[in-house]
Amino acid sequence: MSTGTALSGLRKAALLLIQLGPDQSAPVLRSLRPEEIEALMAEVAAMDVADEGTRESVLLEFEDMVRASRVRNRGGFDVAEEMLVKAEHEQSREILGRLSTAITHAPFATLRQVDAGLLRPFLEDEHPQTIALVLAHLTSEQAAFVLSGLGDALRSDVAHRLAVMDRTTPEVVRVVEQHLRASLAAMGDARDQVSVGGLDPLVGIISRSQRDTERAILQGIEDRDPALAEDLRAKMFAFSDIVDLDDRTVQVVLRTVDTKELALALKGAAPAVRDKVFRNMSERSAASLQEEVEVLGPVRTAQVEEARSAVVKGIRALEDSGDIIISRAGGGDDLVT
Known part of the structure; x- marks a missing residue:
């Protein structure tokens, strides 16, 4: 493949993926539709060796596109129209018509x-x-x-x-x-x-x-x-949201929760949740709780969920009583310290 050969967009994309390598190209492929992945992989499989000039040209073009995207961070109908016009798609006019109607007629x-x-x-x-x-x-x-x-x-x-x-x-x-x-x-x-x-x-x-x-x-x-x-309360605060509580709040919660129930709730919990709990306990208490979690052995998922639900109910009860305050995104409460 020489630098004098005009490359299609598909071939440029395939060449870029090859230079990214399997690990870095994987997230890109996961964001594409199956038919797009198939077309790209067919191009990759059929591609011969590209010379250095072609590789560098593709990378420079991609770099220019990235820089342009940083400058142009606003979307809108006019941007979509420009993209379709430049794509020279045979159905660009029909697509723009439907898009205009959809935007104009969006409910409320x-x-x-x-x-x-x-x-x-x-x-x-x-x-x-x-x-x-x-x-x-x-x-x-x-x-x-x-x-x-x-x-x-x-x-x-x-x-x-x-x-x-x-x-x-x-x-x-x-x-x-x-x-x-x-x-x-x-x-x-x-x-x-x-x-x-x-x-x-x-x-x-x-x-x-x-x-x-x-x-x-x-x-x-x-x-x-x-x-x-x-159901609404469960959506508003889940067991995993413990990581978002401040340390003082977590310590108040740990003083009221049943240790055996907490150990069961921590079974299979995310490392960040475990760390948040253990970090707010004394070294001796944390070691004891960690040992209790480990000796539980395999437990049913339903049991773990029940224990987590009980812990969350306890947290909500503390919030209702005013013993703790759970800050939520965009909430309107002002705190005085």
């Missing part, structure tokens, strides 16, 4: 540009199901602000509806959008069913709310659906 896209302070009074008189549907499409920060300003009963109702919401039809989204269009910019309909609500967005909202709002939401859901409230 305009609401993400509206200040949360304006959204709250706009939404508070709507039906709880409508509010839940809209919150599911907002950012967690916007939704947390809106939810925290609702009355206690309405807030609990909306939070519950958001948690149990799964999918909605384009017709429902369209009706709600048409209802809101008088006060906000026009919004299109969703072409397909869209996933909305569920525990994950509610966890994101709660984690960015004031602690009294968080407790009120959890209590409201507890009154309506205890099992759902337990």
Whole structure:
């Protein structure tokens, strides 16, 4: 292969992977689709020896692309359009048309540009199901602000509806959008069913709310659906999240947790979790606990999960009583030390 030969993009990619080697090229391949991997590997397998000039040319081109990507760190429709135009794909025009329609018609896209302070009074008189549907499409920060300003009963109702919401039809989204269009910019309909609500967005909202709002939401859901409230609490703090607690908090937890239960919970735990626990114990206590973990032998996964659940419940009880404070991303509590 000589430097005078025009290389296709596929061949350049294959040559780059060859120079990266098996270990460094593996993460790249894992990010590709099966058909892309097959095409690349076929090119790699068929490639002969490349001269030094060709290898250097490909590497320099890749370096220029990396530098350009650092400068151009903003995406957007115009960037996507430029990429497609330069790719000279035969269906570029059709792809851009569909992309433009999808972006323009994203459900409630305009609401993400509206200040949360304006959204709250706009939404508070709507039906709880409508509010839940809209919150599911907002950012967690916007939704947390809106939810925290609702009355206690309405807030609990909306939070519950958001948690149990799964999918909605384009017709429902369209009706709600048409209802809101008088006060906000026009919004299109969703072409397909869209996933909305569920525990994950509610966890994101709660984690960015004031602690009294968080407790009120959890209590409201507890009154309506205890099992759902337990699932929500489990999502908000898992056993592995112990690594995110400060040392003083971990020490308080260790003084209250049952040692045998803790040993079972640590069975098969990540090294970071074990280290966090052992590091906050006396050397003698840590050695004793480590020995207890080792002598347990094989245990059922269900037993380990049950023990971890018990430890987490103990941590939540300490938080509820005010003995510890668990800081969450975006939370609104200020601490005075």
